[in-house]
Amino acid sequence: MTTRPAAEQAFLEAFERLSHELPGQGLPWIERLRHDAISTFGELGIPTTRMEDWRSTRLTALAETPFRPVAAQSGQAPSRASLTRATQAIGEAHRLVFLNGYFSAEHSDLTGLPSGVRIESLGHVLAHEPQRLEPHLARCSDSKTRAFTALNTAFASDGILVELSEGAELELPIHALFIQQAETTPAALHPRNLLVAGPRSRARLVEHYLGSGTGVGLTNAVTEVFAARDSRIEHVKLQEERPEAYHIAELHVRQEAGSHFTAHSLSLGAKLMRFDIQALLCGELAHCSLNGLYLGRDTQHVDHHTTIDHAMPHTTSDEVYRGILDGRAHGVFHGRIVVRPDAQKISAEQNNRNLLLSSQATINSKPQLEIYADDVRCTHGAAIGRLDEDALFYLQTRGIPLEDARAILTFGFASQLTRKLPVASLAEYIENHVLAWLPRGEAVR
Numbered sequence: 001m002t003t004r005p006a007a008e009q010a011f012l013e014a015f016e017r018l019s020h021e022l023p024g025q026g027l028p029w030i031e032r033l034r035h036d037a038i039s040t041f042g043e044l045g046i047p048t049t050r051m052e053d054w055r056s057t058r059l060t061a062l063a064e065t066p067f068r069p070v071a072a073q074s075g076q077a078p079s080r081a082s083l084t085r086a087t088q089a090i091g092e093a094h095r096l097v098f099l100n101g102y103f104s105a106e107h108s109d110l111t112g113l114p115s116g117v118r119i120e121s122l123g124h125v126l127a128h129e130p131q132r133l134e135p136h137l138a139r140c141s142d143s144k145t146r147a148f149t150a151l152n153t154a155f156a157s158d159g160i161l162v163e164l165s166e167g168a169e170l171e172l173p174i175h176a177l178f179i180q181q182a183e184t185t186p187a188a189l190h191p192r193n194l195l196v197a198g199p200r201s202r203a204r205l206v207e208h209y210l211g212s213g214t215g216v217g218l219t220n221a222v223t224e225v226f227a228a229r230d231s232r233i234e235h236v237k238l239q240e241e242r243p244e245a246y247h248i249a250e251l252h253v254r255q256e257a258g259s260h261f262t263a264h265s266l267s268l269g270a271k272l273m274r275f276d277i278q279a280l281l282c283g284e285l286a287h288c289s290l291n292g293l294y295l296g297r298d299t300q301h302v303d304h305h306t307t308i309d310h311a312m313p314h315t316t317s318d319e320v321y322r323g324i325l326d327g328r329a330h331g332v333f334h335g336r337i338v339v340r341p342d343a344q345k346i347s348a349e350q351n352n353r354n355l356l357l358s359s360q361a362t363i364n365s366k367p368q369l370e371i372y373a374d375d376v377r378c379t380h381g382a383a384i385g386r387l388d389e390d391a392l393f394y395l396q397t398r399g400i401p402l403e404d405a406r407a408i409l410t411f412g413f414a415s416q417l418t419r420k421l422p423v424a425s426l427a428e429y430i431e432n433h434v435l436a437w438l439p440r441g442e443a444v445r
Helices: 006-021 028-044 078-091 123-128 147-155 390-399 402-416 424-437
Strands: 094-099 101-108 117-121 160-164 176-182 186-189 190-196 202-212 217-227 232-240 247-256 260-267 271-280 287-296 301-310 316-325 331-338 347-357 362-370 376-385
Touching: 006 028, 006 147, 028 147, 028 232, 078 094, 078 176, 078 202, 078 424, 094 117, 101 123, 101 186, 117 123, 123 160, 123 316, 147 247, 147 424, 176 217, 190 202, 190 232, 202 217, 217 232, 217 260, 232 247, 232 271, 232 424, 247 362, 247 424, 260 271, 260 301, 260 347, 271 287, 287 301, 287 402, 287 424, 301 316, 301 347, 316 331, 316 362, 316 402, 331 347, 331 376, 331 402, 347 362, 347 402, 362 376, 402 424
Parallel strands: 094 176, 160 190, 176 202, 186 217, 190 217, 202 232, 217 247, 232 260, 247 271, 260 287, 271 301, 287 316, 301 331, 316 347, 331 362, 347 376
Antiparallel strands: 094 101, 117 160
16 A cells, blocks of 8 residues: 655644634535545645656655644744834735734734725634635635645635725735744645635735744645626735745636736745646636746745636737746746637737856746637747846946846846836835845845
């Protein structure tokens, strides 16, 4: 008999032990959802490199770590300095703070919400008003074929719920701050987030994942977004977890006619990071825009998989991801564009560029087009290289030292993504992070 990896066994045993304590227990549809999900996880197991979508990302160390669920009251309050730093990154916002996976009302601020907007702890709604979640929870994500989605669905206890009624508009961004504090034994969090945007509504959501202390931990997050007709939703995911952490996340989006959805992925931390985005454009004139910036050094592993599915005619998309890798870091980018039969008059563009600062840094970049219609305009491109020698030489002829010239060009490469960010304070925060990350970054200031 084959022995299960330690992490799989720990998760299955924890569900048997704790399932009766999860919010929503006693409701048939939630119990069925959770038990189906853990059964699927037991069948699929933690992905291995034998699977096509995971061939470049090895999870052996994660699979052999016996993670345990985090109790609601575990951990101490975050330091004032860490909270101040995190809140300054976004500035004024409607803010929800989650400590070790659970909502902290003490550190959150949801005052001043306009009419037609509800922002709450998903755990609270699961426990007290679960009927509000039934039409949308787990309706967009795939917990039948994706192991980590199934694991999240089984254990999800808290996260952010955003509901926007027709025509509702939020001027300030929503800042969902998830802080994982180091535990004495490896701990796993499973945040679950849901955004339901009514027709013609507008909002910006920032998911911010931050780690404190030292020690191994796992964040396994799933976010679902439903963008109704003519809505405008902008989503930012900022990941800066501690160097020992594993970060697995998925974003599933369903767009109706005329909706515009923009996502920005900023991957700065963690030992191993994997982010999957699945966007379904199921209404004409829907538009999806995906942007990403990732930094890696030492032995960090950074993996992005994206799929934009054009299911209806007259839909458009654009995608730009940029990576900067140093040391022995390894990056992965797999961008997939699907155009279904009869989805004519499609326009889709995709570009992935990677800058390698070290001879030992590596990147696997795979742009992929699957086109089953004939009246389309789809382009893709990928580039992997080092800093332009001519540009370096030019800066040196102007009296700029070589290392300073490298920092200037590298910062310029990153800033083409940071200037797209929808919150000015966040753009400044990321630019300062890049400067601090770069050798001789102070030369750019």
